[in-house]
Amino acid sequence: MSTFAGFERLRIDERDDRLTATLSHPATRNAIDQQMVSELHAVCAYLEAQPKVLILTGDGGVFASGADIAQLRERRRDDALAGINSTIFDRIARLPLPVIAALDGYALGGGAELAFAADLRIGTPSLVMGNPETGLGIMAAAGATWRLKELVGEPLAKEILLAGRKLTADECLAIRLVSSLHEPDDLMAAAHDLADRILRSDPLALRLTKAVFHAPAAAHPLVDTLAQATLFESDAKFERMDAFLAKREARRAEKQRAAEADTTKEKPHD
Numbered sequence: 001m002s003t004f005a006g007f008e009r010l011r012i013d014e015r016d017d018r019l020t021a022t023l024s025h026p027a028t029r030n031a032i033d034q035q036m037v038s039e040l041h042a043v044c045a046y047l048e049a050q051p052k053v054l055i056l057t058g059d060g061g062v063f064a065s066g067a068d069i070a071q072l073r074e075r076r077r078d079d080a081l082a083g084i085n086s087t088i089f090d091r092i093a094r095l096p097l098p099v100i101a102a103l104d105g106y107a108l109g110g111g112a113e114l115a116f117a118a119d120l121r122i123g124t125p126s127l128v129m130g131n132p133e134t135g136l137g138i139m140a141a142a143g144a145t146w147r148l149k150e151l152v153g154e155p156l157a158k159e160i161l162l163a164g165r166k167l168t169a170d171e172c173l174a175i176r177l178v179s180s181l182h183e184p185d186d187l188m189a190a191a192h193d194l195a196d197r198i199l200r201s202d203p204l205a206l207r208l209t210k211a212v213f214h215a216p217a218a219a220h221p222l223v224d225t226l227a228q229a230t231l232f233e234s235d236a237k238f239e240r241m242d243a244f245l246a247k248r249e250a251r252r253a254e255k256q257r258a259a260e261a262d263t264t265k266e267k268p269h270d
Helices: 034-049 069-074 077-082 084-093 110-117 144-152 154-163 169-174 184-199 203-213 222-232 235-266
Strands: 010-014 018-023 053-058 099-103 106-108 120-123 128-130
Touching (some): 018 034, 018 184, 053 110, 077 084, 099 110, 110 128, 110 144, 120 169, 144 154, 203 222
Parallel strands (some): 018 053, 053 099, 106 128
Antiparallel strands (some): 010 018
């Protein structure tokens, strides 16, 4: 039986080197409810055991309109202390290989926080991002209060979190919250192209780079040095560097042959 059999909120498409999880619950505009959280945990467990690039996207011209308000209405103190959304978003952020969020339409509230947990974000011209939680008498408690500050800077993060500012697609691009914009029909092709570029690199080098990038400041530079020491002993390092040097030597030899041929052509005949 498939690992993802019985999913009700996610549609899964898996390839050898990547997995696409599409948020798919049109009735709530892909609101993040407990069922979706459970399914995302199952995806994370799978990718922790079998690392692949993860692409997150949404059905119906919407990424995620937020958390499920009906469920939030019934949650109490102990539910908040359980960190239902923050736990899964942190797990996604810590996946071994990069996570790409392909965003169309609304990415609000919990949907925005899910996008913030990704390593890379791309979007469409209809993208709108924001965290309107305080208007509902709660706060953005699943990563926005600290991830957003790191992504866009403190002044803009406060405007989004405290004054309810929503960002348009062009604004997201201008501040590099998304790295590129694409028409809806081209969004997934662009996401896969980005995944292709990532996956041209060595998987272990990717994993260690991501891990070191997110290490606390006090861990540097020791963690960098230890990770590099591991990579310096890897078979992939020698194979990839040997291939690079061989190609460079071949290019030099070709240039030398071309130069000698030109010299022969230019030499005057007796």
